[in-house]
Amino acid sequence: MCGIAGWVSYEVDxxxxxxxxxxxxxxxxxxxPDDRGTWVRGDVALGHRRLAVIDLPGGKQPMSVTTPNGEVAMVYSGEAYNFAELREELTGLGHTWETDSDTEVVLHGYLQWGDAVVDHLNGMYAFAIWDERDRKxxxxxxxxxxxxxxxxxxxxGVLFGSEPKAILANPLAAPVVDTDGLRELFGFTKRPGWSLWKGMSEVGPGTLVTVSREGIRTxxxxxxDARPHTDDQETTVARVRELMTDIVDRQLVADVPRCVLLSGGLDSSAITGLAAVRLAEQGERVRTFSVDFVGQEENFTPDEMRDTPDSPFIRDxxxxxxxxxxxxxxxPEELTDPAVRRAVITARDVPAGLGDMDTSLYLLFKAIRAESTVALSGESxxxxxxxxxxxxxxxxxNADTFPWLAFRNGLMSQREALLRSEVGARLNLKEYVADQYRTAVAAVEHLDGESEHEARMRTVCNLHLSRFVRMxxxxxxxxxxxxxxxVRVPFCDHRLVEYVYNTPWSLKTFDGREKSLLRHATEHVLPASVRDRVKSPYPSTQDPGYAAALxxxxxxxxxxxxxxxxxxxxRDWVHRVSEVDAATMAPYQRIGLDRTLDLHHWFDIYRPEVRLD
Structure with a gap:
């Protein structure tokens, strides 16, 4: 895992x-934090910061290979979980090696297959290759x-980076935010390609962008894709179990200490159980980490999202x-520490307004990093x-909008309540969200003969995989x-995603519960309490001291x-909410205060120019 940055200019040395x-x-x-490197030629400059995980002494970047027609250089962030098989295949095709790193395997994969290297990779990655042979x-x-x-x-040419802050460090990129950027910030739809910053775009998931003198192509x-699913229930459960076992085995490969994030829910517990089996075979004991809040278990009150505290299930x-x-x-003092909030905003480059769900995650990761370099997560x-x-x-x-915005009277959509009236009018979030929803739904492929309910649930699943999960x-x-x-995310392995996406909804819920396939595929590594537990999302503090500090x-x-x-x-909205009883503060009001404080620090850190046209 690393950070990459670069600059291509066809007119500047x-x-x-x-x-x-x-x-x-x-x-x-x-x-x-482990290393840095820069590779510069006339048209291009590549920069790299390295977190050493595989082949600690050998994976230095930028990495380049000299060919008869010019150099090919790469900066790479991520992991290729199938690099061992690819290395063996490429060796058979005549490639030789100077390191044991997955980076070198990916670079040689490009030399062998060109852009089609993407069809050979299993992993999480963002990388840029300068090909001197075509000056692209x-x-x-x-x-x-x-x-x-x-x-x-x-x-x-182009500027690029793992994060917007890298691009904004170049004087060619102005820190400007316009109406379009703010719409998505408050709309919560994850528009494809969106970046908060004007003129900047995301490289889309599953996308290849080529820059040459002729311009930019994607x-x-x-x-x-929608594909028929022909496996019966027993075969489907067995296939999910087989995939999950293989994925966790692959994602445990590292030359540094590893652990698992454990929340006591089905997802993280399944990863923990599978990892424990694999590590036990290697004579190791799995390490697990959880986040909790002072007094949460003793004083827990069920709410519309969470029926039970996490701690008893974690212990099981x-x-x-x-x-x-x-x-x-x-x-609450740690969760509302302004220095922690500023660290999170700097990390994310945006004033996300997720409050303690962001600061607690940051503090959890900071504690884990003292013990481990790699963590497996149940995300997705x-x-x-x-x-x-x-x-x-x-x-x-069945709502005519994104389901996460419709649930329980649209708590998330109420995030706009704190906006000045004239700003809200200019953003017109209702129409923006409606337009994004129509666009997202139109992109979903369906199979001939799908029932109306199956077609609708395919759409709902697609919206989450193409939009929500990316946030x-x-x-x-x-x-x-x-x-x-x-942090590695086994549930994002594309083989699993493709297989389960095309499983009918009736199979996904065959036992009358949520996540039936996962529950049954991993029940052999789960305690009964977790196997039967109702879904509970990432924890949030219920301590009124948090709201009072806000x-x-x-x-x-x-x-x-x-x-x-x-x-x-x-301003009047913030004043009113700052005077209400902290113990009875509505969730959307707490979110609004968190968003206000995020914006406050974001303005101070980034000094953006906001243009409301």
Whole structure:
């Protein structure tokens, strides 16, 4: 795992601008604390920060190969989980090796197959290859969009980086946010290619972008296709078990300490159980980490998203698999520490407004990094197997909008309540979300003969895999890499995603429960309590002290006369919410205060120019 950055210019001699590329690369030092490198030629400059995970002494980057017709150089972020098989195949085709790294395997795969190397890779990755033979840059991102990747077209080339901050460190990129950027920030639809920053775009998941003198071309090499599913229930469960076992085995490969994130839910517990079996075969004990809050278990109150606290289930899993477990227990002071909030905003480049769900994740990862460099996570299982509560809520499923915005009176859509009226009018979020929904639905492929219900559930699953999960993957990557921790997501293996996506909804829920396939495929490594547990999302503190601390910080912002946050946020709204009883504060009000404080710090850190046209 690493951070990459670069600059292609067909009219400027970049050998004279090494300092700029070094500055771009330096913004991502946290992504790669182990090493740095720069490779510069006339048309191109590549920068790299390395987090050493595979072949610690040998995987230095940028990495290049000299061919009879010119050099081919690469900067690479991520992991190719099938690199051992690819290495063997390429060896048979005449390739020789100088390292044991997966980076070298991917580079040689490009030399052998060109752009078609993407069809051979299993993993999470974002990489850029400069091919001197054609004087072109090729940028490639993994199928599910696990690793972030952004680019910024210029008059004579392109800037790129793992994160927007790398691109913004180049004087050619202006830190401008326009109406279009703000719409998605508050709309919560994950528009394909969106970046908050004007002129900057995301390399799409499963997409290849080529830059040459002729311009910029994009090609989608992978998407969710509708295919017939012919396996019966028993065969389907067995196939999911086989895939899950193989995926976890592959993703445990590392030359550094590994662990598993354990929440006590079905998803993370399944990963933990499978990992424990594999590591036991190697004579190792699995390490697990969980996040919790002071007094949460003792004072837990069921709400519309969570029926039970996590801790009892975590203990059950840890006892069953014999893990070396550590709880990271946080209090409101830690969760609302302005320094932690600023670290999260800097990591994510956007004022996301997720509050303690962001700060607790960051603090959890920081604690884990003291013990491990690689962590496996249960992220994305709900999108793949249909686990969220709104998948099973008829009103949300049939709503004429994204289900996560419709669930329980649209809590997430109420995030716009804090906007100044004139800003809300300009953003017109209702129409924006409706347009994004229509576009997303139109892109879904269906099979002939699908029932109306099966077709609708295929659409709902597609929306989550093509939109919703990508927000969560970005969040997890940014907050983990901010402390130099590599988080792997087994449920995003494209083989599993493709197989389960095309499994009929009736099979996904064959036992009358959510995630039936996963539950039955992994029940052999689960305690009964977790096997029967109802879905519970990532934890959030219920301590009223958290809301009270937000109110106090909001009052401090209100006391600032000309704070730019109030160019966007309604000052009166913040004042009213800062005076309500913290113990009875509505969820959308707490979210609004978190968003206000995020915006406050974001304006201070990035000094953006906001253009509301």
């Amino acid at each position: 970049l050998t004279q601008r090494r300092d700029v590329v070094d500055a771009m690369t330096a913004t991502m030092a946290c992504r790669g 840059l090729v940028m490639i991102r993994d199928r599910m969009g696990i690793k972030p990747f952004y680019y910024y077209p210029t008059r004579d 090609r989608t090499y992978w998407k969710l 899993v840890s006892r069953l698999v014999g893990s070396a477990h550590q709880d990271v227990v946080l209090n 299982a709900d999108e793949v197997f249909g686990g969220y509560r709104w998948f099973h809520d008829e009103a949300s499923v 969560l993957l970005d969040r997890k990557d940014r907050t983990s890499m901010a402390v130099g921790l590599e 109110q106090q910080q909001a009052k401090e912002v209100l006391a600032e006369k000309d704070n730019p946050v109030f160019d966007v946020v309604d």
